[in-house]
Amino acid sequence: MGEQRLKRPRMADVAREARVNRITVSRALSHPELVAEDTLERIRAAIARTGYVPNQIARGLKAEHSRIVSLITPPQMSGVYGAVLERLSAALYESGLIVNLFPVLDIEAQREAVLPELIGWKPAAIVIFGIQLTETARQSLLDRHTPVVELLNYRADSPDTCVGYDQAEATEILTDHLLDRGYRRIGYVHSANPLNIMNERRLSGFEKAITARKGTVRMLGGTRPAAPAADTWIAGTEIKCFPGFQAGYELMQHLHEHDRMPDALLYASDMVAVGALQYCLSHGLTPARDIGLCAVDGTELTSVIKPGLTSLDFPYERVVEYGAEQILRHVNDRTAAPERIRIPAKVLHRQTT
Amino acid sequence: MGEQRLKRPRMADVAREARVNRITVSRALSHPELVAEDTLERIRAAIARTGYVPNQIARGLKAEHSRIVSLITPPQMSGVYGAVLERLSAALYESGLIVNLFPVLDIEAQREAVLPELIGWKPAAIVIFGIQLTETARQSLLDRHTPVVELLNYRADSPDTCVGYDQAEATEILTDHLLDRGYRRIGYVHSANPLNIMNERRLSGFEKAITARKGTVRMLGGTRPAAPAADTWIAGTEIKCFPGFQAGYELMQHLHEHDRMPDALLYASDMVAVGALQYCLSHGLTPARDIGLCAVDGTELTSVIKPGLTSLDFPYERVVEYGAEQILRHVNDRTAAPERIRIPAKVLHRQTT
């Protein structure tokens, strides 16, 4: 009894039950449209009776690709990335695809090394977010006709399928929002990780909004920056900051204690912004009045925190929904052309600006 | 040129380069201790020269198990689970193991169905957290000698390897903390998901602390509970609440508006607690004085929020570190005995109690 359980039914067992060849069973599973309806019915019944579950490993060996979707994940899974990952893996699982995690550090060499390893799993598709592939990496994927889908970042000139909002536009409309509300010396706080493609585009949107009003954008390195110059009418400053609540708290503390407060701060990360907000609340600074605060990442946290943090209004659910659709489209047709889906975002004005 | 790039080197190519048989190359990779040092050296050089990367799919077909670690993930990846997942996948990746995500819903049937599928990938190990396996599920894994490692939940009587803190003790010491500080009518707020094994143990710790002081524990279903009875000296109430910031906010609102406030609330989830805290701050309720608040999940959020939320002080990093160690131990020796690692936790007293 216990011994028998050790042997899972194989495709041959199903074939015997259904009185067809193993090939036909395989076809019924992979290309049911090529199999006659009554044969299909017999095979389905046999599968149910035997409790057959395909061996995915064997399938992937001969097949052009496995049922694996490789996700190259940036560090920092809690927050937006975690929410997207959770929903994406559930959506793909329903379609019989399994998500594999390939974590990469903020190191170029490691990012290069992950590719051959990843290809060894013959993924049906590759999903990236918060990460930029190197040119050689992209080329080797193209050579294997492995589709790449980028989430959370729309670019009109993307070589791959992408689903997201325009990062440059996001920071531009948020900066315009700050300028419209009268803030003049504005800092843009982000991690400045050069491997995160979003950073560059976000910064460019910030610059665009500032310079459009004849302002100056100054780049200040480090996590202990000086304030934007007070002698220009409009000044934008890039401020680098490690991710996380604590770093946001400490950055604000530094600016406050060294009397280098700008009029407003635009944060790439909601967590860093919330950390800053907590500093303000516990040190007599009134958000909006003493300092404007807003964040690009508009998670649930920004809406439930008091005072509510002004942020981008952006439907993550739809990114996952469309993203999963696109992945399936490419898995079913490896020669499908890339599609670029721009999901509009707008400013959600709350109490911190 | 471009054509050649399409063909990855295979094991046979390395064997030719190193002037050995393919089998020896295979052995050098899987069981290097069985290969002579100089042969090993030649093979290593050949691998470097050819740029060979093993085809993991082919490996898994004949091998007893693949290099996949299957993670059965509960919903809610943002928060603690996301942080653990991120670090675990990075740690395992360094050892050549890839994490596969098997998302399960809070539905028993779906949880049963995932197992055969999961086994189809011949995982080297299975990792669970926040989820309880059914007895038939565990049995079928045992039959295949697939090791199971449970994270974040220590149980002395666990049949599998586990690394975490004692959930019952966690809520017991937090409840004791509340009682010591004078709170008498205490509610325990959690998702009450019957598939999450932690819930049961956490609830038992809460009950134990209450009854130890001659209190009564009453179970109130639903998300709109009545307050604990005021006529008993000590009263504990179980309150069910959906996860997330917003749900915590709304629950507190309900208790407040219907004049059903207990003295203190103990939350399973830090996010729910933070949502409740935000309600208090914006409705004239002073945490600690008007209502004591504390949470089991002691994430960075609880420490950076103002006022700081009393929570469990628990080293997640070590769970991942020990967890990865245990997984590797079982992968290298499938007959290894389960080990139960209890990581102590203590109360981190902040400003909300």
Added chain:
DNA sequence: CTGAAAGCGCTTACAG
């Protein structure tokens, strides 16, 4: 310590 044989469980051409 190293090698010749067989096979893991499927899928992909190719016939019919």
Added chain:
DNA sequence: CTGAAAGCGCTTACAG
């Protein structure tokens, strides 16, 4: 619409 043959790239006994 269905089937006989070959093979995907490795690993596992078994010899020597």
